[in-house]
Amino acid sequence: MADRKIRNMEEFASISGISRPTVSKYFNDPDSVRATTRARIEAALELHDYRPNIYAMNQNRKLTKNLGIVVPLLTDPYFAEIARNLEQRCILAGYSPTLFSSHGDPALEVEVLDTLRSLKPAGALLAPLGRASDRRALEKFCNDVPTLIFDSSVDQIGLGFVGSDNFQFTAHITDYLCRTGEPPNFFEMKTPANPNAHRRRQSYLNAMAKFGYAPDVISIDGEGWGFEEIGRLGGHNALSQGRFSTNTILCSNDRLAIGLLTACYEQGLRVGRGSDCAIRVAGQDGHPHSRYTCPPLTTISHNYDAVSKTAADVLFAAIDGQVEPWKSTRLEGRLILRDSA
Amino acid sequence: MADRKIRNMEEFASISGISRPTVSKYFNDPDSVRATTRARIEAALELHDYRPNIYAMNQNRKLTKNLGIVVPLLTDPYFAEIARNLEQRCILAGYSPTLFSSHGDPALEVEVLDTLRSLKPAGALLAPLGRASDRRALEKFCNDVPTLIFDSSVDQIGLGFVGSDNFQFTAHITDYLCRTGEPPNFFEMKTPANPNAHRRRQSYLNAMAKFGYAPDVISIDGEGWGFEEIGRLGGHNALSQGRFSTNTILCSNDRLAIGLLTACYEQGLRVGRGSDCAIRVAGQDGHPHSRYTCPPLTTISHNYDAVSKTAADVLFAAIDGQVEPWKSTRLEGRLILRDSA
């Protein structure tokens, strides 16, 4: 295959018998050259595995084919999964995505955006940290780069927002819990990182009112992104203080629920919907791990595929020049019934 | 702050009152210019937030400051965590790391390496897929880019290998299990993706022989990287067929154990070391999630910090020109006693 190394496009062009500008055109869009020309280039490509210097390429292009995908915390399997999904869509659409994680740190989020900006990307898919985000930095970034916000909404910035319908999420699962047993308590962080949490609490209150039940919100302490541990500690406190007014607990998210399940286990409480169980626990998010908790966690799941497809499509359309007004798209979740509730 | 946009280094240089070559020198290494000069540049930087064009920078530099971090599966919290750890070390050392995931796909692993190569990185930290990896592609990549292999060893390629001492892992935890109860069965995948699994099986056999116990290896079917589901299904099969010869099961890794715990739950088996428990289950890896299983999982944990520090240091040293012979470093794990065994 590879004989000697090919230094540059000039050299590759002369080997393939095509002029350099045409070869350049080919690399920018293989379909922009005549089929026979394309065949000759690709034949030469098979023999000499040349790749254009991406730095020289991007230096002069008005718009690169780079895309940024930014999530608050890549070690959270939920974000890892949605990032993976988005990444593949970007590749299929002919872009070069780069993954970034803010690791839960607002200062790092700003740095990430600066780094990303310097890549002169064609666009970005951004899931902000939320409450802790530097709004002005986000807005400034959105002015420079076509950006679609997903997962958690921050003002009306960027091209638009795509995420889940948190009101529907909580209304739906609260409805389920009310119909199948005692009405749920709502278990949440006092100062949640993510603004979705507020929507979920409000939706819980609405749903309980609809049923004529008295709502009971347990807001636990804890800062940062270690939700499982926060849920576990908060769960221990709440359990030992008898804070739960019914035998059913709806958690603001799955990671909190996972921690609460551990607390229940550690207090010897059997969780589930069986008659031998002391308590029911449900989560929200459809976290990749929720299938494997003990008991498996009843939850309402994001529509991962639809969220990432919608987000990607909106961004691609905007990059292709379709101007649309700012728009928020919130997709419904699917109830996943398992043993925990 | 930012007045009008600064077009290039020429413009920024004249604003700061320093010549362009000196400014260029500053950006390549701030300490390479006189303190007063540095102060003047940084003062101008505060006022005009200019960043050099990274494409123009890297085009001519013999060596970029880029580093690649490649893991087999970023949605696995274990890899996500170690990638995060490595990323921060790279940044602190002044490099620009980029994260890549092979998503469990050998073809994608090759593509990732090609993409990474085109970034002309100063080096790479690579955790190969393992068994499924294209050895020749890996080797070729290592010839082009200073590469340190971590987590899972593939021949003697690259600068060296840094990972965990799987023999010590399994010997240690097997020893613990034998001393505290019935000797363990070994629960593993028949065709594991990761070569570490073979070492762990062998170490189990050795340890059992040392104690004079008959080993019992349960090798379950399943392909791919969905270890929890593989463990769950394999666990159901093994349990219902009475394949376990004692009440203790050592899993080849934590994700398999998590699936097995779910299977135990679904079969109504109480897991733990209490007298009211039917079965003991232990894992290996110190998976971020192992603290939150029910019961919390006894496991032997990678020394995340030490592995990533060693890996990063070896790579940085090699980039700085220190030539060392290929070397394999395997770090010991720490036993984490929890309720499951």
Add this chain to the structure above:
DNA sequence: ACTTATTTTTTACGCGCGTAAAGATTTGAA
């Protein structure tokens, strides 16, 4: 075979910065 539209070749310039070399300036120590 002829016209016309499409594509390719030729030629040329510029992008933003790395980097080398020679001369000018500043620094710090004697």
Add this chain to the structure above:
DNA sequence: TTCAAATCTTTACGCGCGTAAAAAATAAGT
């Protein structure tokens, strides 16, 4: 004050490719 070492300025070239414009070649339709 003097002088050598360190640092900076000036000047200049090149990297690999995008891209524009005009000329040449090819393809498609009649």
